[in-house]
Amino acid sequence: MASENKRRWGFVIEVKRCIDCKACMVACQVENQVPLGKHRNWIGRIGPTGTFPILGLKFEPGNCMHCDNPPCERVCPTGATYQRDDGLVLVDYDKCIGCRYCMQACPYDARYVDHEHGYVDKCTFCVHRLDAGQPPACVETCVGGSRHFGDLNDPNSEVSKLLATRDHYVVYAEAGTEPKIFYIS
Amino acid sequence: MEQIEWNLLVVNYLFLAGLSAGAFAISSFATYIGGPHFRRVARIGALIAPFPVAIGVGILVLDLGRPFAFYYLFLTVQFTSPMSIGSWLLTGFIVLSLAYAALWLPAPFDNLLRVPNRAHLKDFSQWTPLAPNTIRRWRAILAAIGFPLALGIGIYTGILLGAIPSRPFWNTPMVAQLFLFSAMSSGTATVLLVTALLGARHAHGYEEERRLLVSTDVVLIVLEIFMLVPFLLHHALSTWSSASSIELILGGEYTWWFWIGVILLGIVLPLIIEAYELFPVILKEGAARYSLALSAISAVFVLIGGFILRFVFVYAGQASHFLPLVTR
Numbered sequence: 001m002a003s004e005n006k007r008r009w010g011f012v013i014e015v016k017r018c019i020d021c022k023a024c025m026v027a028c029q030v031e032n033q034v035p036l037g038k039h040r041n042w043i044g045r046i047g048p049t050g051t052f053p054i055l056g057l058k059f060e061p062g063n064c065m066h067c068d069n070p071p072c073e074r075v076c077p078t079g080a081t082y083q084r085d086d087g088l089v090l091v092d093y094d095k096c097i098g099c100r101y102c103m104q105a106c107p108y109d110a111r112y113v114d115h116e117h118g119y120v121d122k123c124t125f126c127v128h129r130l131d132a133g134q135p136p137a138c139v140e141t142c143v144g145g146s147r148h149f150g151d152l153n154d155p156n157s158e159v160s161k162l163l164a165t166r167d168h169y170v171v172y173a174e175a176g177t178e179p180k181i182f183y184i185s
Numbered sequence: 186m187e188q189i190e191w192n193l194l195v196v197n198y199l200f201l202a203g204l205s206a207g208a209f210a211i212s213s214f215a216t217y218i219g220g221p222h223f224r225r226v227a228r229i230g231a232l233i234a235p236f237p238v239a240i241g242v243g244i245l246v247l248d249l250g251r252p253f254a255f256y257y258l259f260l261t262v263q264f265t266s267p268m269s270i271g272s273w274l275l276t277g278f279i280v281l282s283l284a285y286a287a288l289w290l291p292a293p294f295d296n297l298l299r300v301p302n303r304a305h306l307k308d309f310s311q312w313t314p315l316a317p318n319t320i321r322r323w324r325a326i327l328a329a330i331g332f333p334l335a336l337g338i339g340i341y342t343g344i345l346l347g348a349i350p351s352r353p354f355w356n357t358p359m360v361a362q363l364f365l366f367s368a369m370s371s372g373t374a375t376v377l378l379v380t381a382l383l384g385a386r387h388a389h390g391y392e393e394e395r396r397l398l399v400s401t402d403v404v405l406i407v408l409e410i411f412m413l414v415p416f417l418l419h420h421a422l423s424t425w426s427s428a429s430s431i432e433l434i435l436g437g438e439y440t441w442w443f444w445i446g447v448i449l450l451g452i453v454l455p456l457i458i459e460a461y462e463l464f465p466v467i468l469k470e471g472a473a474r475y476s477l478a479l480s481a482i483s484a485v486f487v488l489i490g491g492f493i494l495r496f497v498f499v500y501a502g503q504a505s506h507f508l509p510l511v512t513r
């Protein structure tokens with residue numbers, strides 16, 4: 001029973017729906033009290049592509065991919081970075097010594113140093129909101145409806161349905177990290 | 186990454202740890218060849234070994250975001266984290282090399298090597314001095330245990346970088362070997378430098394000692410070339426991300442550091458100087474042309490080159506990235 005009920009949180013992001021408004025970045029900044037100048041999520045810019053007059057520009061929002069095979073967890077010398085049963089990759093701030101090895105290991109550059117406290121921090125998928133039954137702040141605020149969030153293990157969840165019906169990709173699949181943010185182009 | 190996270194403090198640490206490992210290894214090597222000719226090499230190597238690495242580790246702790254939390258490293262062993270294995274390895278090496286250095290203390294300090302005598306526990310002067318045989322035996326034992334540890338430190342400094350797939354510049358097995366040989370070479374060069382500065386004083390068999398150090402260094406430098414060439418070829422013939430990453434040293438930001446600092450200063454010049462010293466011996470045309478000045482210069486070049494090698498790798502590695510890189 002337990003394994004059937006096991007959750008596996010993940011994102012599905014529709015690239016075409018992102019309008020680069022950066023509301024997700026602001027929502028995250030406020031929700032998680034992220035130090036000024038640091039970001040837990042971002043909006044990547046793809047393009048401009050094509051030749052004039054047929055040009056294209058896409059935006060690829062992102063945050064920590066909470067990889068199934070997280071390289072940051074593998075290299076952490078103290079076990080501060082750990083993976084929860086529901087697939088979330090989190091940092092135990094007491095154990096983090098601030099060596100920044102995880103920042104070298106993350107191909108997505110999802111981590112930053114919290115200089116006030118000295119530890120390394122990153123997106124938590126808003127774990128405090130999830131545990132209270134709410135979606136992450138960036139998802140709730142997304143203006144274009146680009147960010148979708150849910151349980152990848154539940155076939156009836158919005159994310160599972162999107163993945164079942166739409167073409168999708170992950171970033172740096174060749175890194176073998178098995179990220180849990182899927183992009184619909 | 187948006188900025189360089191591992192800076193000169195880490196470069197210093199990698200260099201100093203490698204230097205210590207090399208000094209220990211050459212000392213251990215000289216101990217095992219034995220005989221009076223190489224005693225000075227063994228002693229100087231042993232006396233140098235514990236200190237650079239201890240300073241380097243101190244520097245590294247200061248580089249941490251939370252220096253006072255460093256002890257969490259020693260509450261666990263994370264088998265998949267090179268840094269965790271390395272922390273334990275470094276601790277073992279520093280402790281062992283301190284004990285080893287104590288056993289090589291020159292007279293009159295060797296008088297400090299005493300064991301407590303039950304009757305006179307309170308009065309140090311009454312403790313029994315270690316017998317010369319005991320000292321020799323323990324030197325041999327620690328040299329034997331420490332040699333693989335020293336090689337481990339040398340390899341670890343490279344694995345630390347090489348085991349990170351996200352930084353294509355680092356992610357080849359050659360980095361570990363290159364750092365190992367460079368570590369051994371910088372340790373040997375340090376002993377070469379110190380012995381050259383001391384001159385023939387306290388040396389039994391100056392010629393033999395020079396030959397050991399200079400020829401060992403030549404071999405190590407050649408081994409470094411054997412690693413650098415496949416390193417460049419591997420990257421050039423590999424994936425897009427990998428091939429692009431060495432553009433950092435083939436026209437990119439670290440090109441001059443690499444070709445002038447690492448290749449010219451660290452490899453070509455010392456190799457030429459040391460080959461010049463050894464040439465008559467190689468051709469069997471007479472005595473080698475060892476000189477204090479040449480040894481000292483070649484050793485300094487090796488050390489500068491070794492430092493710049495760590496600098497180029499630490500910095501260029503962090504600037505390398507999987508591709509395509511999406512602008513943020």
